[in-house]
Amino acid sequence: MDEKPDANDTGRPRRRRRSRQETEADLLNAARRLLQRDGVLAGVNLREIATEAGVNHGQIYQYFGSRQALLRASVADLVDRQAADKEPQFWDLPFAERRAAMFRHRLAEPEVVRLEALLALDGDEGVNALPRFARTRRSLERDQREGALPPDADAVAAHVMAASALVGYVIFREAYARDTGIPLDELDERAEHAYARMIAGLTGGTPTGAPDDE
Template sequence: MPDQPAAAPAKRRRRTRQETEADLLDAALRLLERDGALAGITLREVAKEAGVNHGQIYQYFGDRQTLLRAAIGRILDTTSLGAQSHWDKPFAERRRTMLRYALERPQLLRLEALLALDGDPELTLFPELARTQEALERDRREGALPEDADGLVMHAMTAATYLGYCIFRETLARDLGLDPEELDERAAAVYDRMLDGLVTDGQEPEAPRS
């Protein structure tokens, strides 16, 4: 029986730009998770991890800060706060929601901290600030905040509280000799009391939550 001609190798499908960018961002997140933020990360390492020509990563992202900002965007795009329902809640409940959200996404906070330490001038912690300001104005109108409250700075300071707590959570638990999950419960209770103090303006606080 005559030899059959060898089959032509299957042609590898060319990835779209969107697919390639997603692969690069996933690779960056894997490297950060594996090696830690202080191990350093280069665009060439990310390209190699993703199986992408290193020229493409420079073409798509240009520098490390742009890549890491895009990785933050990828995390935000694949997670949800509950869409519109988050914005419909009063100030204190929105901030409690953000604490829970941050606790569930430690990698997001590490990326933001890394960019902040790197001096990234384009890093933003409040990408929907206009919507936040609208919600704060509604809070004042509806009595969820005192009329003379500095809502914008209250928003910033409560963010600094939960961001700092989540970034240092493991170290705090170790220093205090507590299980991290137990510390989370106790920290959430203290955060509730802080929020109650901000929103009641000396009035009788609402009943404790279960």
Template structure:
């Protein structure tokens, strides 16, 4: 773990870090989490010296956390392109579809949590989402008696839980994953519509 060469600019360090993070996620997706993360293979795939993994991240776990953090930001950015004024029903549908699209990354997040990862953020947009839910409630799209924190937690837990189990669930039900996904989206839309009717 020698010193970084003097001619490496912060930009090239950032680019190298990104390549290492991308390589780590690629290998985990290809080989599976239980195969472990071989740092030599990560460095080879990123096209850098293995020592840079330790220099930039300090450990295999920190590399994985950084890769997941960046991936989580990317997913969050994908959600942000949602046009203003989209109904709560459509946003919940989008939320459900995003959990399906990023199922592999959500499985990795779950593993980090189970491994005691306290720096993992399940809700990188927590404040923004809570504000959107409050706006929906004030506009009457969500009933006044709906607990918004519990709703947010339910949606988050549903997304991660479904992402982790969807393939096995489809197998046990004897249907295709895409068929189950479509059914889940439809059910989540119905649940979202039901949020409007809580007027007691």
């Protein structure tokens, strides 16, 4: 009689052995779920992540080496997936339109912003706050050549300040809504118009996406 390789000595079916790639993906997904549930500043318990992913606690160190490395991998995974889905269309837009598109993109995908903030607050020197900056720099140089930014503008500083204003809003938007008493959807809309005015101040142009009566 043939042996049944999918059964153990107790007669119960053996659990299929996961590949390293599958285990890493399970750990990344578990980390993101717990961060969404508990908040990025609640701390990350590696044993809880392992339990959530259904893996041995030691495999986190085996595959990632540290808590920071696991979180950094989560950020990199999210950024890569977002870039594949959405970001490429941003690069060819003029500065103001690019920032408006990034505002909507970051608002729709706040998880990456929160993970990046967690890593930065935890002192992780490997955190990459400006991913693909070489490509961004080329876009900024084009902006100045084509007049989307003034020729005498500090394009890099403009990008950094625009990015930091957006990141700050995404992180604190729910607290801002509570403190101001403004419904979150309404605050998001008003913040987007205010952000467009800020960007217009950097470019010397008309706010992108401003209401008709402005």
